[in-house]
Amino acid sequence: MLGFVARRVLLMIPTVVGISIIIFLMVRLMPGDIIDILFGADIQVSEEEKQQARIALGIEGSYPEQYWNWASGVVTGDFGQSFRNAEPVLDVLLRAVPITFELMILSLLIAVLIGVPLGVISAVRRDSSSDYAARVGGLVGISIPNFWLATLLLLFTSRVFGWVPPLGYVSFFDDPLTNLTQFVLPAISISVFTLAIVMRMVRATMLEVLSQDYVRTARAKGVQRRLVIYRHALRNALIPVVTVVGFEIGILMGGAAIVEIIFGLPGVGYVLLNSIFNRDYPLVQGATLMIAVIFVLANLLVDIVYGWLDPRISQH
Numbered sequence: 001m002l003g004f005v006a007r008r009v010l011l012m013i014p015t016v017v018g019i020s021i022i023i024f025l026m027v028r029l030m031p032g033d034i035i036d037i038l039f040g041a042d043i044q045v046s047e048e049e050k051q052q053a054r055i056a057l058g059i060e061g062s063y064p065e066q067y068w069n070w071a072s073g074v075v076t077g078d079f080g081q082s083f084r085n086a087e088p089v090l091d092v093l094l095r096a097v098p099i100t101f102e103l104m105i106l107s108l109l110i111a112v113l114i115g116v117p118l119g120v121i122s123a124v125r126r127d128s129s130s131d132y133a134a135r136v137g138g139l140v141g142i143s144i145p146n147f148w149l150a151t152l153l154l155l156f157t158s159r160v161f162g163w164v165p166p167l168g169y170v171s172f173f174d175d176p177l178t179n180l181t182q183f184v185l186p187a188i189s190i191s192v193f194t195l196a197i198v199m200r201m202v203r204a205t206m207l208e209v210l211s212q213d214y215v216r217t218a219r220a221k222g223v224q225r226r227l228v229i230y231r232h233a234l235r236n237a238l239i240p241v242v243t244v245v246g247f248e249i250g251i252l253m254g255g256a257a258i259v260e261i262i263f264g265l266p267g268v269g270y271v272l273l274n275s276i277f278n279r280d281y282p283l284v285q286g287a288t289l290m291i292a293v294i295f296v297l298a299n300l301l302v303d304i305v306y307g308w309l310d311p312r313i314s315q316h
Contacts, residue, residue, distance in 0.1 A: 005304060008300050008304070015296055016293060019289070019292045023289055023292070024063075024066075024285060025063070028063065070285065077090060078090070079093070079285075079286040080282035080285075080286070081282060082280055082282060083281065084278055084280050084283075089286040093290050096266055096267050096287075097290065098171075099169060099260070100268040103187060103256050103259075103265065103267060104253065106187035106191075107187045108245070108248075108249070110187055110188065110191040110195065111195040111248070112198060115195040115202065116199075118134050118138075118199045119198065119200070119202025119203040119206060120203075120229065122135065122199070122202075123203045123204075123210065126207065135200075138197075138200045139196070141195055141196025141199075144192060144193070147189075147255075147258040147262065150185070150186065150259045153189060154185065157185065165181055165263060166178055168264075169182065169264075169266055182263070183265075186265060190259050191252075193255070194245070194252060197244060197248060198245065201244050205236075205239075205241060209237045215233055242302055245302065246298055246301075247299075249299075253291055253294065254269075256268075256269045257270070257272060261273060268290060271287050272288065275287060
């Protein structure tokens with residue numbers, strides 16, 4: 001198992017390097033020039049002054065040179081400084097990451113804790129009213145955009161109950177109740193799609209596993225129905241579900257960007273969108289790389305869980 005984990009960790013290195021190169025090039029292809037944005041309509045600024053500003057901001061020179069300066073700084077923990085307020089990018093991200101991380105964790109908990117039982121019930125009670133209800137609910141969940149659901153939930157709670165989430169982020173460690181009230185609607189908004197995917201996947205894999213010979217043998221030996229379902233069938237049915245959940249983390253992070261803006265949560269997505277509008281290259285690069293690294297680490301964790309659920313995989 002240790003060798004399996006070590007191989008996966010080593011594979012992360014070229015993956016992250018490749019992602020960083022793509023991020024660097026895509027940022028440089030963004031329309032607009034940060035220098036023109038910074039100086040605005042000031043026609044008295046000379047080209048020499050603009051050139052000095054480019055050198056000061058680290059966007060002068062060839063692309064390989066710029067990438068080397070940025071990547072070598074990232075390795076040492078220096079993500080550069082924001083073009084807008086000269087604040088270190090790492091400081092901005094360290095404030096934003098816990099917000100997005102908490103939102104993702106709550107969303108995954110909602111999706112897994114509700115989606116897995118619904119999928120099991122739907123498979124065990126195939127073609128029953130509960131099965132049809134779960135399948136229709138899953139189809140609706142896949143079809144609803146998270147930003148539309150977020151807006152709808154915000155309007156519903158404000159109009160019907162006269163309540164909206166508190167404004168201004170409050171840490172869980174400072175005030176747990178206020179923190180959870182801030183995150184409950186955003187977490188529900190971005191978890192519905194993943195919940196529907198998990199439910200449908202669990203149902204499909206459970207139906208397949210329940211028809212296997214070892215499950216029929218366990219039933220023939222008189223093993224209790226509950227043990228057959230949860231000890232023999234569910235563990236094997238969860239193997240492909242774990243993989244799907246790992247990929248869904250990327251979707252959750254993408255959906256979190258818009259939802260964070262709707263609810264005023266200054267997470268990584270919120271920071272990223274604002275930095276794109278401002279052409280703040282270091283902040284765009286840092287935030288995008290942070291999201292990519294989180295996604296890669298999440299998939300590493302998925303691989304480890306995958307190997308634990310099926311020991312045969314860790315042998316390859």
